[in-house]
Amino acid sequence: MGPLNGIKVVELAGLGPCPAAGMILADFGAEVILIERKTANPNAGIDLDSNKDASFFKRGKKSIALDLKNPDDVETVLKLVEQSDVLIEGFRPGITEKLGLGPEVCHQRNPKLVYGRMTGWGQTGPLAKNAGHDINYVSITGALHYGGLPDDAPYPTPTLVGDIGGGTLPLVIGITSALLYAQNTGQGQVIDAAICDGTIYSMGLLTSIRAQGLLREEKGQDFFGAGSHWCNTYQCADGKYVSVQALEPNFYKELVTLCGFADDDDFAQQNNKKLWPQARAKMAAFFASKTQAQCNDILEGTDACYAPVLSIPEAAEHEHIKARGCYTGEGQYLQPTPAPKFSVSQPCIGEIPNVGQHTAEILNSLNK
Numbered sequence: 001m002g003p004l005n006g007i008k009v010v011e012l013a014g015l016g017p018c019p020a021a022g023m024i025l026a027d028f029g030a031e032v033i034l035i036e037r038k039t040a041n042p043n044a045g046i047d048l049d050s051n052k053d054a055s056f057f058k059r060g061k062k063s064i065a066l067d068l069k070n071p072d073d074v075e076t077v078l079k080l081v082e083q084s085d086v087l088i089e090g091f092r093p094g095i096t097e098k099l100g101l102g103p104e105v106c107h108q109r110n111p112k113l114v115y116g117r118m119t120g121w122g123q124t125g126p127l128a129k130n131a132g133h134d135i136n137y138v139s140i141t142g143a144l145h146y147g148g149l150p151d152d153a154p155y156p157t158p159t160l161v162g163d164i165g166g167g168t169l170p171l172v173i174g175i176t177s178a179l180l181y182a183q184n185t186g187q188g189q190v191i192d193a194a195i196c197d198g199t200i201y202s203m204g205l206l207t208s209i210r211a212q213g214l215l216r217e218e219k220g221q222d223f224f225g226a227g228s229h230w231c232n233t234y235q236c237a238d239g240k241y242v243s244v245q246a247l248e249p250n251f252y253k254e255l256v257t258l259c260g261f262a263d264d265d266d267f268a269q270q271n272n273k274k275l276w277p278q279a280r281a282k283m284a285a286f287f288a289s290k291t292q293a294q295c296n297d298i299l300e301g302t303d304a305c306y307a308p309v310l311s312i313p314e315a316a317e318h319e320h321i322k323a324r325g326c327y328t329g330e331g332q333y334l335q336p337t338p339a340p341k342f343s344v345s346q347p348c349i350g351e352i353p354n355v356g357q358h359t360a361e362i363l364n365s366l367n368k
Contacts, residue, residue, distance in 0.1 A: 002029020003345040007179065008084040010077065011061065012068075012101070013037065016134075016159070017167030017195065018090030018118040019057035024172050025086070026060030027338040027347045033080060033362060034061040035068070036355045056335045060350025062358040074100045079366050082109045085182070086175055088116040093123045103190045113188040114178040118171050120162075122194030134162035137195040141166075143203055150220035150227070166199030221273075223247070229280035230255060230270065233309060234287035241309035242287055242295050255304035259286050 007030040011022040019034075026032040066073040078101070081087055087106060089096050096102045103115045120137050121127040135156050138144040143161055148154045156162075171193035182188050209215045215222050223231040223245075230252055231245045246255040252270045253262075261267040266279045287295060292308050299306035310318060316327040316334050328349060329335050338347035 001345055002027065002347045003342060004176075005029035005345070007031070007086065009033065009086040009088065010035065010080050010084045012077075012087070012089040012091070012096070014090030014118070016090070017163040017171065018088060020164060020168040021088055021116070021118065021171045021175070022061060023057045023059060024168070024338070025088075025175070026350060029345065029347065030086075032061040033084075033358075034058060034063045034353070035077060036063050036065050038065045038067050038356070055352050059335075059352045060348075061353060062362060063353040063356055064359045064362045065356030066359075068099050068101070071100075076363070076366065077101055078106070078109050080362070081106050081113060083366075084110070084113065085179060086114045086116060088118065088171070088175070090118040093119065093128050107188055111188055112182045112186055114175055114182060114191065115188065116171055116175050116178075116191040116193060118167055118193050118195075120167075120195045122197060123192045134159050134195070137166060137199055138162040141196050141199045141203070143199050143206075145217075146206065146215065146219060148219050148226075150218075152220070154219065161202075162195050162199055165202050166197070167193065167195040170198035170201065227273070228276050229267075229283045232280065232283070234284050236287050236290060236292045236295060238291040238293075240292035242292060242299075242306065243309055244283075244299075244304065244306050246305040251303050251305045254302055255299070255306070258299055258302060258304055259283065261286075 004025060007025070009022065009025050009030050009032040011019065011032055011034050013019070013034055013036045022032050022034065064076075066076060068074055068077070081101075087101075089101075097104075103117075106113055106115055117123060119128070120132040121130060135144070138156055138161050139154075143166075144154045144156055146154075147156065171191065174191040174193055178189050178191055206215065221227045226232045231247065233241050233243045235241055244255060246252040249270060256262055256264075256267045261279075261282065264279075264282070266275050266282060269275055290298075295306075296308055300308070308314075308318075312327075312334055313331075315321050321327065325337055326339070327334050328337050335349075337349065
């Protein structure tokens with residue numbers, strides 16, 4: 001039984017970070033009723049419903065197919081709202097109001113409702129009603145600028161920094177916090193979760209380092225930007241890659257020693273940037289002379305702050321990841337298991353429903 005057992009959620013089907021938030025709530029034990037379209041969405045881009053087993057964000061939810069342009073179906077949603085603790089939606093600002101499902105209407109039906117809104121730009125601001133995607137939000141917030149090698153284009157981490165880190169997780173934190181407030185006060189509220197806002201909020205460590213003068217605006221010149229030899233990725237003899245980030249002096253000493261550079265003057269001063277280019281070249285040559293597996297034998301399981309760069313299938317087979325049970329499924333259908341882990345109430349992964357699979361069940365429950 002998950003920690004959110006007893007919480008009821010209505011989710012208006014959408015894309016990306018919003019359904020990911022619904023998945024987390026379902027994984028953690030909430031009953032999530034997914035309001036899906038009766039007809040396909042031409043703007044969905046990737047039609048995950050064409051392959052039921054790959055619609056991981058739908059797992060553990062109950063699906064009801066409705067036409068939200070039909071007043072009777074809108075009334076069905078409002079009846080569900082009356083019985084629920086949370087509603088989450090990921091439309092552009094003003095869309096749910098036009099559908100008759102905006103916060104004001106929903107709070108008239110259920111004053112304790114937590115109304116979670118997920119957008120890229122937020123409910124207000126000059127860009128609020130414009131389209132955008134993960135890379136755009138990561139770009140405008142300053143996060144993307146510092147990623148990449150010198151004289152190379154900035155590169156994003158696909159969907160992780162913006163959509164999930166800046167969108168999904170702040171929305172879930174906002175919902176669970178507002179649920180506690182509603183339980184204590186009887187008052188619901190609206191959560192305006194913007195990917196831009198959340199991305200910037202998650203940059204607290206980066207902005208702190210910049211404030212201390214340890215991060216320059218020129219990409220790739222500092223240790224976070226792969227400027228140093230001790231915070232970087234390196235290609236191995238077999239074409240695979242490894243990563244190191246030996247930030248603290250004692251960890252740096254271990255890395256340098258294990259790589260055979262303990263007596264090399266180019267490695268004597270960890271933070272002397274004048275030495276970084278030659279030290280980086282020597283480190284690159286060291287890793288290039290060995291396969292990834294050989295590097296693992298030397299550095300993995302030490303305090304050198306080392307890890308191999310793995311694909312999803314490779315990660316799922318790594319002994320540490322397997323021991324933690326972080327992936328489930330196999331082959332193409334590998335998917336993440338819930339995190340974090342709990343000592344008492346255990347999250348679990350539910351089945352992935354077909355569109356409208358629970359329509360009759362949900363309608364019958366409303367008519368009782």
